Amino acid sequence: MSDRDVERELTEFFRQTGTPGPSPQLRDAVVAARLGPSRRRALASGAPRVALSLLGLAASIVLAVGLLFVVSNRGHGPGDFGGAASASDSPAASVGDSPAASVGDSPAASVSESPAASVGESPAANASPSEGTSAIPSESLKTQPSTTPGPTISFGPSGTFSPAGSMGADYTIATLLRDGHVLFTGAQGGDLTSAKLYDPATGHFSPTGSTFGPHDQGVATLLAEGRVLVLGGVDIRGGALATAELYDPGTGKFSLSGSLPAGLGVSAVALLMTGQVLVVGTTMTGQTMTSWAELYDPGSGTFKPTGALSAVRMSPTLTLLPDGRVLVVGGYDGSYMAEGPAPALASAETYDPTTGRFSPTGPMKSGRAGHAATRLSDGRVLITGGSNGSVGVASAELYDPTTGRFSTAGSMTADRESHSSTLLADGRVLIAGGMHDPGPVACAGAACIAMVGTTDLTSAEIYDPATGKFSRTGSMATPRSIPAAILLRDGRVLVAGGFTNQGPWTDAELYQP
């Protein structure tokens, strides 16, 4: 069976198979949510749907909903369903049990099962306002206790992770402030404009200001004067968010500070030695992707175009070099392909603020996207992992700014894509989480299911520049790809959020080097 056959089967299936129609209760509830709080409370208190669900009388609801289904598929109507199927036969069962679990003893199964347990045991997760069970979000959800309880501060054994409580939302951006607090923004769910401050001294996540717009998957950087630039992300309209905002730690508030031209998606930022910020991203015109670069001036709150990248790069890394230039590495080349892997770039370039130009450098030995780049204490840049466009890679490379060349730097203990890479106080580098991507696998039978698919990782490792080697260190309790990782003032590393196949996480862990 070819990919085309699978596509035909799916297309035909979806063409012929209908979906349940909305029940009157659902329509009523949607309308009720548009009314004011008092009116909504009145409706909710009298609405069987909400009241019953709170009482756990789900059977009555399902009965009501089930009787009202309009199914227009393959000639079957509601009366054609025949005898009741057992719950375990339905897709609902396989969803609830996690598909990964259905593959038995596969690596994916064991990894996917573990995070749910760890999250379930987190009291902070249960206390999160965003995870309430009210079917209709109410105003009261925003007035829950404002501080999420954190753990008692203790330093774990060297080389281990320990729980650090819940952020209360699935934030995607973390920024270390001058005073040692960590600012979290870019929530993916709940209140998308919320922000939290993590206090390493108490271990608490506390609310602070609200952004004007959502910045899910956006970027941020601490500016020279102590404020934080929060920029970009995919807003909930489905488009690129162009608005820039500044967070002032003194007031705990955000303010608007200019905007990129509409439609520009931000990939990465780098604070320059001039105090300006280099912003790089992509934009789509039809099926064509182009890269762009702009300079943000915090003083005037304005953006202006600067230079032209030598290649279209989707999600490259930017790293400030000791001489003030910025190293731009890898990324997907932005070509649109209906099938197959997207080519990852081995090329690299540097941006020189004095000339405003990009110049080719390198290239790397391997194409990389979803990789990580970390400047070492000696000024070289460690590039780890990523996808070469087909499979995840474990290899690492070192960029020497004085020669403009990449050299091999050994291999991590696992291939990792979308992992974190954090320079520790002692000059070593913590590599945590990410995603194992085996790429296309030639297999047959049941074994195939167990072998394919990406797996989010709990493992972590340390790169030691002195030996040039990677070695395993303690593992996280939760597998995380695209986690936010921050070196705290006390030398610990806060690793927070990230994804698994079950969705984004709201909890955090602390690594004690």
Next chain:
Amino acid sequence: MATAEEAFVANARTVAPEDDAFALRSDAYLDRALGLAWYILGDTHEAEDATQEAMARAWKARRSLRQLEAFDAWIDRILVNTCRERLRRKRLVREVALPPDAEPEAVDRFGALFARDSVGRALGSLSLDQRTVVVLRYWRDLSLEQIEERLGWPLGTVKSRLHYAHAVLRERLERDEREVQR
């Protein structure tokens, strides 16, 4: 001269769609919303709750939608995120068995029909991410870029999830065929 904040508010007031237009668009979307939630969650009751929650969130955030043309992508994203959160919450909540006399009605009848189809069963074996991408691609007929927008993933991730979903589906369908032939 207006401050940036004042300009933002003024802009929102002048460009934001009228509530009536938003409500009409929401109502017209409800069927598709429930369908998408059903395919992601695989359970009618859960899908209804998720749809209700997502629509309420969308209403609260309606001022951030400055172009009604972008409504579908905007609300799809809210809905997908809501479904993912609900799946997570579901794993945190202990399930309570229904009383025996409620059992026949408690069965998700649409799900039962779904389970009788080999493609339906194969879809049920996909991971959450894989199934979401497949549904958006083949049920919603969206391009990979449109899926990228809705899920907020890099294009490569969307392609990767779709690629592996194909592999799993192919294996499941071929296995079903072999069993039928025996």
